[in-house]
Amino acid sequence: MTTATGYAPNRTLPLRVEIVRQFKRRRTLGMFALLLALPWVLVIAFQIGPQPSGQGQAALRVSDLATQSGLNFATFALSVSASFLLVVAVALFCGDTVASEANWSSLRYLLAAPVPRDRLLRQKLIVALGYSATAVICLPVMALVAGTLAFGWKDIQVPGTGEVLPALDMLPRFGIVIAYALVSQLVVAALAFLISTMTDSPLGAVGGAVGLWIVSTILQAVEALGVVREFLPTFWNNAWTDALAPELDWSGMIKGASVSITYAAILVAVAFRRFRHKDVTS
């Protein structure tokens, strides 16, 4: 008998257990509270602020159209949060997951339980991605609910051209937007996860991922880099706006997904490889 009775490596650290372990954290609950409250804060801000009166070219920006309908509002909420808030949320869930265990010293007991290292990472990655996805989904969905309650269920007015499209036609498009937002955040997730396996400091992992994200955003602004910028992980971040154009254009989103998946696959692989041989000294 080389193992304890009832022990099987592939039964260790069930997802349910990891979900419970992470869920009761203040950090998790706080982030979700923020994401769910943000749309309501925005609704209040729009209600308090002066109502846009005039029509015309200036009124075709995303922010000006936000009060047109629930879908417009959700689009607005997503556009203002996708570039930073959601990045932070995803980085938090994925960057915190292993590093915080190392920080609490509980990582070594899990490994000695023993949870095989690959399995530990796999389960943690799945749960972290699950939380990230929930975060990315819950913000626009809550925004849709809040916006519909506040501004009504009307047809969406497309930013830029000002065309009005039927709300029911746009609902699947909205699903595409969320799906693309998820895929484009994979890079952040993988990056944060990699750093998480390398450090004992959870905030270091989150900050590192967000920091590199910011660097990429800055590089993106350097037009001299030309076509190289297309391969920056942040470059295609706003490609989801194509899904809301009158004619759905996949090209940008496909490129963005391609870049995102590429980075994510390699970063995650590096994370697993490193962690396998790491001396856990925390």
Next chain:
Amino acid sequence: MKRVAALVVALALIGVTTWLVWPSAPEVRGQDQQITVVDGPADDQRVELDTTFFPPPDGGKAPAVLLAHGFGGSKQSMRDQAVRLAQQGYAVLTWSARGFGRSTGQIALNSPDYEVKDVKQLIDWLAKRPEVQLDASGDPRVGIAGGSYGGAIALMTAAHDQRVDAIVPQITWSDLADALFPNAATTATTGSTGTTTGTTGATSATGATGQPTGSAADPSSGGQEADAATGGATGTAPSTAGQAAVASGVFKRMWAGIFFGQGVSLDTMSLLGRREAAGPLTAEQARCGRFLPAICDIYQQVAKDGRATPEAIALLRESSPVTVANRIKAPTLLIQGQRDSLFPLSHADANARAIASAGTTVSLAWFDGGHDGGNGEADWLFDQSAAWFARYLKGEGSAEAAPPVSAFTVTRDGGRDPGTRQRVRLHPEAGSYPGLAGTDVTSVELSGPEQNIVNPPGGAPASISTVPGIGGLLGGQGNGGVAIDMPGQSATFESRPLTAPLQLTGSPTVKVKVSGKGEATLFAKLYDVADDAQLPTLPAGLVAPIRVTIPEGAGSAEATVTLPAVDHRFAVGHRLRLVVTTTDMGFATPAEPATYQVSLASPTLAVPTVSTLAAAPTGVAWWVWAMPLAAVVIAAALLATGRTAPRSRLRTIPATAGTGVSSAEKTGADLTTSVNGSTVTADAHADTGAEPEARAETSAGTEPGAVAGAAAGAGADEGAASDDRTDGITARNGHAGRAAAAEEQVTTAEGRVTTAEGRVTTAEGRATTAEDRVAVVAGRVGGGSPSGESDSGGGRREGDGSEVPLEISGLTKAYRNGELAVDGLSFRVERGQVLGLLGPNGAGKTTTMRMMMGLIHPDAGEIRIFGERVTPGAPVLSRLGSFVEGPGFLPHLSGRDNIELYWAATGRPRADAHFDEALEIANLGKALERAVRTYSQGMRQRLAIAQAMLGLPDLLVLDEPTNGLDPPQIREMREVLKRYARDGRTVIVSSHMLAEVEQACSHVVVMQRGRLISTGPVSLLLGSATVANGHGPRLEDVFLDLIGDKT
């Protein structure tokens, strides 16, 4: 960090090398030259042309290209293009046309007698250059490209000189008279049936009805006939047809003013920017600039009246390619701007049809730009031109490499690039040019009542469609800029919202009826109306001027209006709006006030579409699918190759007396010759080699004599047994290296540390203890079994191997800096023992424990738990309970949740956990339900020990378990541990509290600086020390004695 730095340096090196090695474009040097030409009707005027010749940079003979500049420019404006073209392997000649730049002479508007003769002599000059490839003697392989004024000379020269092999005229005219006096209307008196819908905007309907302008047109028409006859039979049709239209055309006064203006360039930037400094002008210069006086006079006459005179038409026709285009044999790529109110697309259309009528290859491209500004496509245009020349100048070989140029290409707005947010352009192509009537016609119903419109006195205020030259700057891209119709001056006819998108490509036509008196000058435009919220869009800012003569007494006339040729997409829901106005800022309109009634003669607007235009299949960029696939492959490779053994740091260990040799042995090369150092690695080699089988055999023989159990035997017995075993193993295995190494180990162990030697010396004279000491050492050497199980070599058998809870052999681990944290450690723990792991700080106790848990990879040696080698996540670790270096809990969860979730994480059945026993040990009471972050250190400590005991593991490893406990708890813990081991389980405890170890443990392992100092039953160690100090047997003394820190 070193690897990262190395990587950065390597990348930087690669980058710099690539930068240096990357092939740069060959350097092109221009040679400035004055070329004297002789021209004029009588070939008697000498003109000095200022030229620059760019020989092909790579030497040899190359085809030549003449680059002609636009109106108001000079050879300098073509310099960049010339250099780029020369880099592609052409001999390029740029020149300032007569009357421009530093060239002498006067502007003759590309007249066959002047400019065309000049260029013919430039071709002669090229034929003499050694760098230029010749088709025949005096006939160089030559192409001509140029825009606007330069485009016209390309066409004119190609028509008059058959040596020209390919031309790329851009944004140029076909008929200068039509460009300046356009009339888009084909009129017919009411009730006439003779109306046709020609797309040139000219049919025969103006015929012999005796219009006021007719008399003026007649003489010139006759003269023109004669002129055109010399040009070829097919030239007459457009010539005569256009004649009448032009005679009644509306004067394009703003453009004409700019065109003929003195020293003004057509280039938008120079129009707005600084003009070239010029000296004071003479009266003649001020009046005519550098124009030929004849041209100047005619222009002044025309501009004053706003009417085309026969002389003017004859003169302008002289300079118009359309009259001679049917003689062109050189393949022609016509590039025309979609935003061009000076030379609209219809001019390229006329040129194309004239050239194609002679069977010459013609391609058309409608690009995004033109005289109204905006040329973001300069690169694309250059590429198209280069491709054209590559095909028709460089010949067959490179023609296949060059991208094909389709017969008809249109630049369309492709929306914004999702990444850059920049506008992207699409270039749909068609295999043949359909003309302005399109391949299909969509009829759109317009509606609107008859409307009264007035021509304001003086023609002001005028409607605005395009401000010549700067329309593109004002309106930005995409539309024609500001389009304003003055109220009361415009009649509006609108369609219903479109149910399907409509892509207009060509010239729409519509029939309108104008009622009033005399001659009506009107302007028709077709708007794209999105909704009430947005201003309607006037595609390309183009307007069709029409002049309708209402016959006396008829009261009204019908006219077929050919609207400007554009490429525009009307989206679903948009409406088409036809607007007829009486004024337009760009044109000369009558000053007399007048009132007209405008209505639709037919409600149908014929909208041409080109179904054959299809965007070149851009497809998905290759990297879009290749990159993720490659990434997945790389990821798989990373994971697959990641299973190799971790790199050893031992190579970096400095070769000091003890450790240097051990590293040498580690290589396995030097087992027998090594005289010094540890045998640990030798053992490891032996164990992991082919030996276990043999060992199993041999030990089976000695099995009957085995004494199981953890009880301490007599010192002498133990020593003897150990010796025996050593010999036995050596003999039976026949492993010389092992024997030699074992002996060496004895010597080195004794002679290793001077203080140890000293200790041995003091112990001498007391035979029994000395022997004990040796016995202990010998036992260690014999395989880490100090406990006197004389034949526990049997424990190595496969069958019983699992019964040895812990067996460490040759364990070595180096810190990052190469210093050894654990150095050749070997010992063994038996069932039922409570083993104390003693050692000063930094002795390697915790590191060893971490290696037991699979957290740290040993550099050498191995740990076996119940016979199974410990690797990260080894299943056998499930039989190990551990508490190392402090508790590790999730602070936000309660103690109970922590414990239960931990157990859930092991995946084992809840019933096996024995929560009650474990929690009883923790003894936390109600605090169990509180979050762990509220616990005191002692509470966490107890909870952690309880966690380690979950599932009652067979081997319990506790690191400093009594830290933070109060004395009663310490005592309780001691009892717990003893009781735990009594059930046949094994406990390993590290501690500084020597008294604790003394009371709780049955056996002790003493470590220092990563090495094993001593091991054996507590009683034995105590026994050895008793006499040495003369005090009571205290572990403390033994310990200090062992680590050489004697007080």
